[in-house]
Amino acid sequence: MRGTSYRPRDIEPKWQEYWKRHHVYRAETDPGKPKYYVLEMLPYPSGVLHMGHVRNYSIGDALARYKRMQGFRVLHPMGWDSFGLPAENAAIKNRRDPGEWTKSNIEAMKRQLGAFGFSYDWDCETSSCEPEYYRWNQWFFLRMWERGLAYRKSAAVNWCPDCATVLANEQVVDGCCWRHEETPVEQQEREQWFFRTTAYADELLQALEFLEGGWPERVLAMQRNWIGRSVGTEVDFTVQGSGERIRVFTTRVDTIFGTTCLILAPLHPLVARLDLGGRGQALAADAASKSPDDLEKKGFFTGHHAVNPYSGEAVPVWVGNFVVMGYGTGAIMAVPAHDQRDFEFCRKHGIDVFPVIRPADSELARAGEMTEAFADYGVVERSGEFSGLASQEAIERMSAKAEAGGFGKAAETFRLRDWGISRQRYWGTPIPAIRCDRCGMVPVPDEDLPVLLPRGVELTGSGESPLRSVPEFLDADCPQCGGPAERESDTMDTFVDSSWYFYRYVDARNESAPYSTERVAFWFPIDQYIGGIEHAVLHLIYCRFFTKVMRDLGLIDWDEPIRRLFTQGMVIRDGRKMSKNLGNVVSPEELVAQYGSDTARMFALFAAPPERDLDWLDEGVEGMWRFLSRVHRFVVRNASDGVEASAAARSEADRAALRKLHQTIKRVTSDFETRWHFNTSIASIMELTNRLHDLEGQVSDGVMQASLQGLTLLLSPFAPHITEELWQVLGQEAPLLNARWPVFDPSLAREDTVQVVVQVNGRLRDRLTVPKGLARNQLTARARESERIQALLAGRTVRKVIEVPDRLVNFVAM
RNA sequence: GCCCGGGUGGCGAAACUGGUAGACGCAACGGACUUAAAAUCCGUAGUCCGUCAGGACGUGUGGGUUCGAAUCCCACCCCGGGUACCA
Numbered sequence: 049m050r051g052t053s054y055r056p057r058d059i060e061p062k063w064q065e066y067w068k069r070h071h072v073y074r075a076e077t078d079p080g081k082p083k084y085y086v087l088e089m090l091p092y093p094s095g096v097l098h099m100g101h102v103r104n105y106s107i108g109d110a111l112a113r114y115k116r117m118q119g120f121r122v123l124h125p126m127g128w129d130s131f132g133l134p135a136e137n138a139a140i141k142n143r144r145d146p147g148e149w150t151k152s153n154i155e156a157m158k159r160q161l162g163a164f165g166f167s168y169d170w171d172c173e174t175s176s177c178e179p180e181y182y183r184w185n186q187w188f189f190l191r192m193w194e195r196g197l198a199y200r201k202s203a204a205v206n207w208c209p210d211c212a213t214v215l216a217n218e219q220v221v222d223g224c225c226w227r228h229e230e231t232p233v234e235q236q237e238r239e240q241w242f243f244r245t246t247a248y249a250d251e252l253l254q255a256l257e258f259l260e261g262g263w264p265e266r267v268l269a270m271q272r273n274w275i276g277r278s279v280g281t282e283v284d285f286t287v288q289g290s291g292e293r294i295r296v297f298t299t300r301v302d303t304i305f306g307t308t309c310l311i312l313a314p315l316h317p318l319v320a321r322l323d324l325g326g327r328g329q330a331l332a333a334d335a336a337s338k339s340p341d342d343l344e345k346k347g348f349f350t351g352h353h354a355v356n357p358y359s360g361e362a363v364p365v366w367v368g369n370f371v372v373m374g375y376g377t378g379a380i381m382a383v384p385a386h387d388q389r390d391f392e393f394c395r396k397h398g399i400d401v402f403p404v405i406r407p408a409d410s411e412l413a414r415a416g417e418m419t420e421a422f423a424d425y426g427v428v429e430r431s432g433e434f435s436g437l438a439s440q441e442a443i444e445r446m447s448a449k450a451e452a453g454g455f456g457k458a459a460e461t462f463r464l465r466d467w468g469i470s471r472q473r474y475w476g477t478p479i480p481a482i483r484c485d486r487c488g489m490v491p492v493p494d495e496d497l498p499v500l501l502p503r504g505v506e507l508t509g510s511g512e513s514p515l516r517s518v519p520e521f522l523d524a525d526c527p528q529c530g531g532p533a534e535r536e537s538d539t540m541d542t543f544v545d546s547s548w549y550f551y552r553y554v555d556a557r558n559e560s561a562p563y564s565t566e567r568v569a570f571w572f573p574i575d576q577y578i579g580g581i582e583h584a585v586l587h588l589i590y591c592r593f594f595t596k597v598m599r600d601l602g603l604i605d606w607d608e609p610i611r612r613l614f615t616q617g618m619v620i621r622d623g624r625k626m627s628k629n630l631g632n633v634v635s636p637e638e639l640v641a642q643y644g645s646d647t648a649r650m651f652a653l654f655a656a657p658p659e660r661d662l663d664w665l666d667e668g669v670e671g672m673w674r675f676l677s678r679v680h681r682f683v684v685r686n687a688s689d690g691v692e693a694s695a696a697a698r699s700e701a702d703r704a705a706l707r708k709l710h711q712t713i714k715r716v717t718s719d720f721e722t723r724w725h726f727n728t729s730i731a732s733i734m735e736l737t738n739r740l741h742d743l744e745g746q747v748s749d750g751v752m753q754a755s756l757q758g759l760t761l762l763l764s765p766f767a768p769h770i771t772e773e774l775w776q777v778l779g780q781e782a783p784l785l786n787a788r789w790p791v792f793d794p795s796l797a798r799e800d801t802v803q804v805v806v807q808v809n810g811r812l813r814d815r816l817t818v819p820k821g822l823a824r825n826q827l828t829a830r831a832r833e834s835e836r837i838q839a840l841l842a843g844r845t846v847r848k849v850i851e852v853p854d855r856l857v858n859f860v861a862m
Numbered sequence: 863g864c865c866c867g868g869g870u871g872g873c874g875a876a877a878c879u880g881g882u883a884g885a886c887g888c889a890a891c892g893g894a895c896u897u898a899a900a901a902u903c904c905g906u907a908g909u910c911c912g913u914c915a916g917g918a919c920g921u922g923u924g925g926g927u928u929c930g931a932a933u934c935c936c937a938c939c940c941c942g943g944g945u946a947c948c949a
Contacts, residue, residue, distance in 0.1 A: 266866050270944060273865055278948075298949060311949095335947095343947070370947045380949050389947055463948060584944080618943085654887075655874060661867090661942075668874070668888045674901095675887085681902090718878085728876070731886035738886090805882045810930045812882060850929050855881055860929045 063254055070258040083575040086550045107658050110765040114720045117789040183498035184562035185477040190491050191601055197244045207236040214472055242466040248596050249462040253277055262612040267584045274585040276463025281447045283456035285354035294354055297376035297461055302442035304358050305431035306383040306404040311368040313378040319367055335369040345370055345393045357455040376461050391421040404430050469541040472513035474505055476539030484526035484533040493527050513537045546587050547594040574610045581615040617661035646767035647673045653726040683756050683774045693757050694750025701746035709758045710797035712736040713790045716762050733762050761790050806831045807858040808840050824851040831857040
């Protein structure tokens with residue numbers, strides 16, 4: 049983990065208040081308040097554990113035990129993910145009703161977790177397929193709809209003709225369906241429901257600043273990238289004849305005098321209106337079917353011209369396959385001299401190239417001699433009143449002119465798009481809307497919530513949403529006019545569920561509200577969230593968005609749900625990430641059956657630090673099993689009845705044992721509190737075991753008892769079963785889980801002597817064993833006594849001596 | 863292309879602040895115990911040269927800063943991940 053130090057820096061004035069709020073909530077550390085930890089992923093109820101989850105939950109379980117022994121309560125909910133896709137498949141297969149399925153899921157999960165020695169509070173059970181969860185998903189949807197944050201529009205979607213369903217972008221692999229690798233995905237226009245995430249784009253981006261220190265840098269970077277703010281100018285071109293305006297967005301308005309045509313996205317509304325015989329659609333379909341890497345720049349002339357408001361010149365209006373509708377305005381001004389893509393397009397279609405920017409120390413390029421665009425900033429030329437200005441200054445003045453002239457303005461645009469939440473699947477929260485021929489789309493009134501999924505649905509796997517074949521579900525009365533109407537059959541993306549499940553966890557039985565404001569205010573924001581890196585930009589943006597919406601609904605008064613985030617690495621196997629989709633998942637159950645869960649968990653934790661990707665190899669499990677057996681034998685052999693643990697050393701062996709014990713306590717404790725590098729914790733516990741082994745027979749009974757107790761306690765978060773047994777072997781009656789974590793005693797850990805390195809010109813020449821804390825001059829004197837050093841220094845002049853107490857002496861000699 | 867990570871023995875890795883590189887473990891080898899095997903215990907081990915003593919080299923490559931660099935700086939190479947005709 050990175051530290052939580054927080055450095056104020058230059059923040060735009062509009063974010064000053066925001067900074068204060070976050071600064072306050074960061075500084076607040078109420079030592080009496082329990083911490084709220086959320087594990088985003090837990091084992092699946094299907095009986096197969098995902099390896100990534102085991103690693104994940106191993107961390108969580110070890111932490112929970114450590115915290116408990118330290119006297120903290122960790123609220124530690126079950127994961128919503130347990131009830132996601134696998135549950136859908138299982139429910140479909142078993143034709144079971146969601147509520148029933150949920151209960152059996154929970155039971156199965158408890159059994160499974162019990163097998164791993166998991167222990168925590170179960171009072172926070174909830175799942176995304178419970179009727180009450182549907183209710184509040186729908187409630188949030190309606191509140192967002194009222195505020196224009198949920199809306200419906202026609203949009204291009206990925207469509208697999210074989211599955212006859214819409215695919216999420218993640219389900220499209222190399223232009224084909226993830227389930228039909230031979231079938232190209234089609235682009236289709238469909239009515240879809242969206243959440244207006246773009247309304248919060250600026251805040252989602254700027255607030256990342258305040259998560260620094262608590263969130264991994266790579267996640268912040270991925271989110272910044274994903275949101276993708278860019279600053280530029282919007283300019284209106286006027287179509288000759290019709291007077292229609294085409295708005296373009298550009299980050300380089302300083303090049304606008306070099307515009308030689310406009311290019312519209314194939315799906316730009318104007319293309320449809322101009323009625324070009326479906327050529328736009330065809331171009332779009334062609335582009336969608338090809339990998340972007342080898343897409344040729346195609347396009348056609350619309351037959352219209354538009355006027356550049358700066359130069360008054362008319363330029364042809366084209367349609368190009370490389371212009372995308374979803375970004376900016378869906379139309380660009382093509383400046384071939386100064387943009388490589390425009391250059392390629394215009395050269396191909398015989399459109400003029402007109403340079404207007406020259407490098408600061410060079411001449412303006414000649415169009416005919418250019419082999420590629422000059423895309424850097426420079427000095428503006430051939431641009432009327434702006435000629436001679438540097439690019440940056442020209443951008444400012446030209447934006448100002450657009451605004452003054454009413455044909456444009458300075459603008460920012462985001463790469464982030466609104467979140468399409470419609471799914472044509474059986475499973476998922478039904479969207480609470482009713483379509484009436486007279487009234488249009490009408491919200492389901494609050495008192496009619498929840499809208500539940502019908503039972504006994506025939507799942508044919510073909511055609512549209514299975515819900516469309518259930519008349520009892522589809523037929524509805526219009527809430528406004530009372531006339532016959534049709535219920536919306538789309539269900540919500542399951543990411544909606546995961547966006548706020550952790551709020552529901554702290555108040556899972558609430559029937560009158562999604563959660564009580566007081567209860568969530570006690571626990572939130574989440575102190576520590578643990579999840580996989582694969583959610584860096586999906587779940588972890590959606591849940592931030594939901595928190596901001598909830599804040600604006602007045603339900604909560606913080607801006608960010610998660611203070612600290614820990615992302616564990618992915619498990620790689622055979623060169624690919626281990627995932628249920630790819631089917632290369634290791635089932636730890638075999639390991640558990642063969643070696644037990646203590647060995648399995650310790651092996652996973654020992655393999656690598658948790659944030660790093662792990663290339664999974666089974667080799668080495670045996671070694672971990674040997675280690676635990678060795679500990680078991682050692683404790684059993686040395687435990688003696690009725691002997692009090694004692695830290696009173698009576699011999700050098702006693703001192704050595706206690707010293708190693710307390711050094712290990714320090715190391716393991718600090719790993720828990722800071723980095724979570726449990727691989728090094730386990731390594732140091734192994735060292736302790738080895739040392740005690742060496743000292744066996746030389747240590748007094750009291751000190752041995754103290755050492756064995758310490759060893760058992762240190763090991764217990766990683767190997768809860770075996771240590772619980774050893775705890776009894778050591779004569780303890782109270783459960784180990786309730787024992788106190790061992791306390792580090794610096795005086796016992798202190799080394800009496802240290803090994804010091806003697807260097808000559810930075811090269812290691814000798815080692816000395818000296819009392820710890822030996823003064824510099826004495827250290828040097830001791831170093832000079834060494835025969836080897838004397839031999840090396842004979843006849844040379846020592847120009848300088850570097851002395852680092854307890855570490856080294858370095859003679860710099862000529 | 864852009865943005866992140868990462869590159870250390872045969873392998874997983876450690877080195878937390880610039881100060882003994884390779885802790886801990888796997889695999890390997892040698893030995894003890896055993897009729898034998900397993901298990902266990904003891905030991906060896908970065909590479910090269912050398913009988914030993916010892917020496918040289920060594921953290922992707924090249925350079926720099928420093929008494930001293932896996933660690934800091936510059937340039938480059940490779941691997942992994944994210945993202946993209948983003949205007």
